[in-house]
Amino acid sequence: MTAARVRSGGRPTLEEVAARAGVGRGTASRVINGSPRVSAHTREAVEAAVAELGYVPNRAARALAGNRTDAIALVVPESESRFFAEPYFSDIVRGVGAALADTEMQLLLTLVGSDRERRRLAQYLTAHRVDGVLLVSVHADDPLPDLLEQLGMPAVMNGRRSADESLSSVDSDNFEGARSAVEHLASRGRRSIATITGRLDVYASQSRLDGYRQAVQDAGLEPDERLIAPADFSEEGGARAMRDLLARRPDVDAVFAASDVMAAGARQVLREAGRRIPDDVALIGFDDSAVARHMDPALTSVRQPIEEMGRTMTRVLLDMISGESADRAQIVLPTELVVRDSS
Amino acid sequence: MTAARVRSGGRPTLEEVAARAGVGRGTASRVINGSPRVSAHTREAVEAAVAELGYVPNRAARALAGNRTDAIALVVPESESRFFAEPYFSDIVRGVGAALADTEMQLLLTLVGSDRERRRLAQYLTAHRVDGVLLVSVHADDPLPDLLEQLGMPAVMNGRRSADESLSSVDSDNFEGARSAVEHLASRGRRSIATITGRLDVYASQSRLDGYRQAVQDAGLEPDERLIAPADFSEEGGARAMRDLLARRPDVDAVFAASDVMAAGARQVLREAGRRIPDDVALIGFDDSAVARHMDPALTSVRQPIEEMGRTMTRVLLDMISGESADRAQIVLPTELVVRDSS
DNA sequence: GCGTAGAGTGGGAGCGCTCCCATACGGTGG
DNA sequence: CCACCGTATGGGAGCGCTCCCACTCTACGC
Numbered sequence: 001m002t003a004a005r006v007r008s009g010g011r012p013t014l015e016e017v018a019a020r021a022g023v024g025r026g027t028a029s030r031v032i033n034g035s036p037r038v039s040a041h042t043r044e045a046v047e048a049a050v051a052e053l054g055y056v057p058n059r060a061a062r063a064l065a066g067n068r069t070d071a072i073a074l075v076v077p078e079s080e081s082r083f084f085a086e087p088y089f090s091d092i093v094r095g096v097g098a099a100l101a102d103t104e105m106q107l108l109l110t111l112v113g114s115d116r117e118r119r120r121l122a123q124y125l126t127a128h129r130v131d132g133v134l135l136v137s138v139h140a141d142d143p144l145p146d147l148l149e150q151l152g153m154p155a156v157m158n159g160r161r162s163a164d165e166s167l168s169s170v171d172s173d174n175f176e177g178a179r180s181a182v183e184h185l186a187s188r189g190r191r192s193i194a195t196i197t198g199r200l201d202v203y204a205s206q207s208r209l210d211g212y213r214q215a216v217q218d219a220g221l222e223p224d225e226r227l228i229a230p231a232d233f234s235e236e237g238g239a240r241a242m243r244d245l246l247a248r249r250p251d252v253d254a255v256f257a258a259s260d261v262m263a264a265g266a267r268q269v270l271r272e273a274g275r276r277i278p279d280d281v282a283l284i285g286f287d288d289s290a291v292a293r294h295m296d297p298a299l300t301s302v303r304q305p306i307e308e309m310g311r312t313m314t315r316v317l318l319d320m321i322s323g324e325s326a327d328r329a330q331i332v333l334p335t336e337l338v339v340r341d342s343s
Numbered sequence: 344m345t346a347a348r349v350r351s352g353g354r355p356t357l358e359e360v361a362a363r364a365g366v367g368r369g370t371a372s373r374v375i376n377g378s379p380r381v382s383a384h385t386r387e388a389v390e391a392a393v394a395e396l397g398y399v400p401n402r403a404a405r406a407l408a409g410n411r412t413d414a415i416a417l418v419v420p421e422s423e424s425r426f427f428a429e430p431y432f433s434d435i436v437r438g439v440g441a442a443l444a445d446t447e448m449q450l451l452l453t454l455v456g457s458d459r460e461r462r463r464l465a466q467y468l469t470a471h472r473v474d475g476v477l478l479v480s481v482h483a484d485d486p487l488p489d490l491l492e493q494l495g496m497p498a499v500m501n502g503r504r505s506a507d508e509s510l511s512s513v514d515s516d517n518f519e520g521a522r523s524a525v526e527h528l529a530s531r532g533r534r535s536i537a538t539i540t541g542r543l544d545v546y547a548s549q550s551r552l553d554g555y556r557q558a559v560q561d562a563g564l565e566p567d568e569r570l571i572a573p574a575d576f577s578e579e580g581g582a583r584a585m586r587d588l589l590a591r592r593p594d595v596d597a598v599f600a601a602s603d604v605m606a607a608g609a610r611q612v613l614r615e616a617g618r619r620i621p622d623d624v625a626l627i628g629f630d631d632s633a634v635a636r637h638m639d640p641a642l643t644s645v646r647q648p649i650e651e652m653g654r655t656m657t658r659v660l661l662d663m664i665s666g667e668s669a670d671r672a673q674i675v676l677p678t679e680l681v682v683r684d685s686s
Numbered sequence: 687g688c689g690t691a692g693a694g695t696g697g698g699a700g701c702g703c704t705c706c707c708a709t710a711c712g713g714t715g716g
Numbered sequence: 717c718c719a720c721c722g723t724a725t726g727g728g729a730g731c732g733c734t735c736c737c738a739c740t741c742t743a744c745g746c
Contacts, residue, residue, distance in 0.1 A: 011470060013732055024696035029734065039694065056470035060406035061732035064701050069403065074452070078440065090432045097421065097454035106472075109417070109452045111440035127354065127399035129449075264637055290632075294607055296639035356702055367726035372704065382724065404702035407731045 012053040021049035032057065071106040072132040072317060075121065075144070078113035087289050088306060092136060092158065095310020103318065105131075118144070125153055132317045134158070135167075140201050154320035156313045156329075160203050168320065168328040170313045174204045177302040177335030178211030179218075181256050181284045184300075184337055186219035190254035190282055194227040196241040196266060198258040208258045208286065227252065231262055238265025246273055253281055254343070260285035260292045260301055267295065267342075282343040297341035305333050355396040364392035375400065414449040415475040415660060418464065418487070421456035430632050431649055435479060435501065438653020446661065448474075461487070468496055475660045477501070478510075483544050497663035499656045499672075503546050511663065511671040513656045517547045520645040520678030521554030522561075524599050524627045527643075527680055529562035533597035533625055537570040539584040539609060541601040551601045551629065570595065574605055581608025589616055596624055597686070603628035603635045603644055610638065610685075625686040640684035648676050 018028035023042055030038050031046035038046075049055070063069045074096060076089070100107055108130060112118050125133065125148065132154035138145060140161050148155040149167060156168045178195075185193050195212045198205035209228070216223050226248040231237035238257055242265065245252050255270075257263035263285035267277060275281045277297055285292050288303035312331055319325045361371035366385055373381050374389035381389075392398070406412045417439060419432070436452075443450055451473060455461050468476065468491065475497035481488060483504050491498040492510060499511045521538075528536050538555045541548035552571070559566050569591040574580035581600055585608065588595050598613075600606035606628035610620060618624045620640055628635050631646035655674055662668045 014734095015732075018696095025733085026697065026735090027695055030695090033734085037694065042694080056466050058407070058470065058732050059472050060403045060412065061701090062734075063403035064401070064407050064703085064731090065733040065735075067701075067734090078437065089436075093432075093452065094421065094454070097452070101454075101456070101460065107452045109436065109440070109450045111437070111444075113444075117444065123399050127401065129402050290634055291637050294634050294637055357704095358702075361726095368703085369705090369727065370725055373725090376704085380724065385724080401702050404731090405704075407701090407733085408703040408705075410704090410731075 011058070012055045014055070014057070017046065017049045017053055017055045020053060021045040069106075069129060069131050070104050071108050071130050072100075072134060072314075072321075073108040073110050073124070073130040074134045075110045075112060075136070077137050077139075077142075078111045087287070091306035092310040095307040095312075096134065096314045097310075098307070099311040099314035099318070105318070122147055125151060132156075132321045134313050134317060140203070154317055156317045156320070158309055158313055160330075162203055165330065166328070168316055168330070170309050170316065170329075170331045170333065171204070172304040172306075172309060172333050173335050174207035175211040175214070177286065177304070177337070178208035178256065178258070179215045180211075180335070180337050181286075181300075181302050182212050182215030183219065184339065185254040185256065185282055185284065185343060186215065186221065188282065188343065191221060192227065192249060192252045193221065193254040193256065194229065194245045194249065194252045196238055196245070196255060196257040196262050197228065197230045198233045198262070200230060205258055212256055224249065231258075231265075233259050233262060235261050235265040235268075238262030239269045240265075242266035242269035246270075246275075254283070255281060256284045256286075258286050260287045260289045260295075260299060263299055263301075263342075264291055264295060267299075277342050284337075284343050288338050292338075292340070295342070300340045300343035301338050303336045303338050305335070308333055354401070355398045357398070357400070360389065360392045360396055360398045363396060364388040412472060412474050413447050414451050414473050415443075415477060415657075415664075416451040416453050416467070416473040417477045418453045418455060418479070420480050420482075420485075421454045430630070434649035435653040438650040438655075439477065439657045440653075441650070442654045442657035442661070448661070465490055468494060475499075475664045477656050477660060483546070497660055499660045499663070501652055501656055503673075505546055508673065509671070511659055511673070513652050513659065513672075513674045513676065514547070515647040515649075515652060515676050516678050517550035518554040518557070520629065520647070520680070521551035521599065521601070522558045523554075523678070523680045524629075524643075524645050525555050525558030526562065527682065528597040528599065528625055528627065528686060529558065529564065531625065531686065534564060535570065535592060535595045536564065536597040536599065537572065537588045537592065537595045539581055539588070539598060539600040539605050540571065540573045541576045541605070543573060548601055555599055567592070574601075574608075576602050576605060578604050578608040578611075581605030582612045583608075585609035585612035589613075589618075597626070598624060599627045599629075601629050603630045603632045603638075603642060606642055606644075606685075607634055607638060610642075621685050627680075627686050631681050635681075635683070638685070643683045643686040644681050646679045646681050648678070651676055 014028050015025055018025045021028060023046060027038060027042060028046050031043050059070065096107060110121060112121050133148055135145060135155060135157040138157050138159065138161060145157060145167050156170060159171050160169045182193055193216060195209065197209050200206055229241035229244050231241040238261065255266055257266055263283055267283060270277060270281055277283050283299065285299045285301040288301040292299035292301040316329045357371055358368055361368045364371060366389060370381060370385060371389050374386050402413065439450060453464060455464050476491055478488060478498060478500040481500050481502065481504060488500060488510050499513060502514050503512045525536055536559060538552065540552050543549055572584035572587050574584040581604065598609055600609055606626055610626060613620055613624055620626050626642060628642045628644040631644040635642035635644040659672045
């Protein structure tokens with residue numbers, strides 16, 4: 001029970017650690033922050049004091065003095081219910097968490113729904129409450145990315161707003177994912193391959209559609225705009241699109257849906273129309289979610305490396321924050337076609 | 344240097360706001376924190392200055408001076424993959440986010456996997472980096488709740504470790520959910536009703552099993568331990584349990600599984616055994632997840648108000664932090680049986 | 687011998703806020 | 717008229733840290 005330890009019940013401070021180690025506050029700070037300009041002997045003494053007192057640095061004081069927060073924000077648009085659907089959200093979070101595991105960084109989860117919250121978020125960032133921002137599910141007309149760029153706040157988005165995204169981004173290869181799915185359908189002898197797209201104001205949807213078109217062309221099939229049905233990522237939208245397709249091209253023998261949920265909607269309609277899957281119509285989804293695995297028949301789907309996207313985004317962001325890489329990164333991760341019974 | 348260092352000449356401070364409003368720092372602080380001891384005239388002047396300068400308080404300084412952080416942590420055991428499965432995680436987060444929406448509180452997401460991270464977490468809390476903690480998916484032998492209690496850190500858990508939980512908790516009515524499911528089966532004339540349980544070291548599993556037993560008794564059916572098959576919440580576990588049940592009691596005509604995922608495993612086995620659902624065997628799950636909605640036939644399931652649990656936990660925690668309610672709360676929210684085609 | 691460089695160190699000066707004591711001032715009662 | 721009180725206000729004293737300047741001591745060169 002040294003005098004220093006008695007200090008009114010609170011946690012030990014750097015000052016106390018320094019006193020116990022018989023060094024100055026500055027030196028203790030150097031040891032704790034891994035500065036090389038400390039003698040081995042001193043270092044040991046401080047480390048011993050830290051261990052004995054159970055010292056943990058006070059974050060607030062550090063943030064105030066050092067003008068940094070050691071925290072990054074994961075900004076999630078709550079309105080985007082698709083993002084919350086399995087497996088996206090949890091996998092991204094997992095990846096982010098994994099990349100953060102052996103850093104001192106904290107993860108702030110920020111749900112933005114209303115415009116009011118969006119404005120508040122801008123304040124957060126303006127007030128410099130975080131060192132960097134991870135953005136997911138950003139729409140083309142979202143003002144946030146530009147705001148961040150303006151503020152000079154390090155930021156990485158999941159997905160892109162367009163082909164020439166100005167912010168750093170980590171995306172999956174939507175084009176190739178779609179292309180490979182359609183190629184797979186063609187290779188199994190399907191001739192009238194349709195696609196159900198997501199909202200086309202989302203760049204990923206556009207890319208998937210482009211991939212579809214490419215594969216159709218590569219397979220020497222005849223392109224037909226009647227085989228392209230736009231939807232909105234919802235189950236009901238997928239069902240509606242499938243109905244349209246059946247009406248316009250009753251000879252359709254394969255469908256590539258840009259999400260598993262839309263595929264589920266399409267499946268329902270196909271069932272009701274008496275078309276067997278995959279005998280009459282083959283079906284492929286996108287996301288490789290639980291829905292795909294549990295569908296009957298099990299749905300062939302394009303898997304995105306979501307957790308890895310989360311990990312990669314985080315790593316890129318940490319590099320930006322530490323100043324190791326100032327330029328923006330544009331990373332595209334490969335997808336994988338998981339073939340099941342529906343194709 | 345780093346883009347993150349965008350200050351110094353940047354954000355206005357409280358001092359500047361005070362100067363502009365022609366008042367002292369103390370007074371400006373009072374206005375910003377809503378103290379009543381300020382004249383209306385002064386208040387207006389300060390508020391005008393805040394608006395003009397776009398002042399946002401510096402969190403770190405506040406935390407340091409006020410010895411609080413205005414942040415709560417959501418602690419998620421990463422190992423518990425079940426928690427990450429849809430819809431649990433996203434719904435809890437949604438609820439927490441909603442309850443936090445019009446507070447100044449930040450949400451820190453903390454994934455704890457390894458023991459190493461668990462120890463680090465204890466340090467976090469010890470260093471008082473958050474004002475309170477939300478715990479989800481806690482196991483009976485988890486040291487964290489006790490640690491929190493010892494530290495006097497406000498904490499609320501999702502679920503309970505036992506019937507007489509010492510921490511504040513918010514749970515769903517597992518007993519009644521299970522009971523109503525089994526009652527429903529009995530009311531449809533099922534006589535040999537089996538159950539597939541979750542891991543019995545989880546209190547929720549125990550409660551669901553108790554609910555099953557109660558309903559069996561209430562319906563005047565003959566209890567039979569051979570109708571009770573323990574599993575582990577996994578699909579494979581559900582399948583294995585179903586196989587056991589079929590072997591032990593081939594006459595089984597209904598199964599209540601303590602999770603949708605286990606029900607999916609059971610369904611697969613029933614199919615392979617040539618049992619029709621629901622004609623030969625009725626099936627009910629628990630969670631009302633996407634798996635249930637998309638199963639074929641669509642799965643009857645017990646819905647838990649997950650988002651509301653998240654909201655309630657957060658509200659209870661905020662009350663504890665503000666000191667409004669010092670005693671622990673034990674809240675149990677009702678479940679709902681969602682009847683679909685499988686029963 | 688002297689100067690000089692550099693490594694190692696101590697501690698002052700804040701960071702921007704909250705807390706709280708001191709002060710100013712107008713009323714009130716005797 | 718004075719003592720007294722309550723309300724509104726100003727500003728000092730930290731909170732625990734990082735940054736950085738100044739200082740001490742060597743070791744080395746000439």
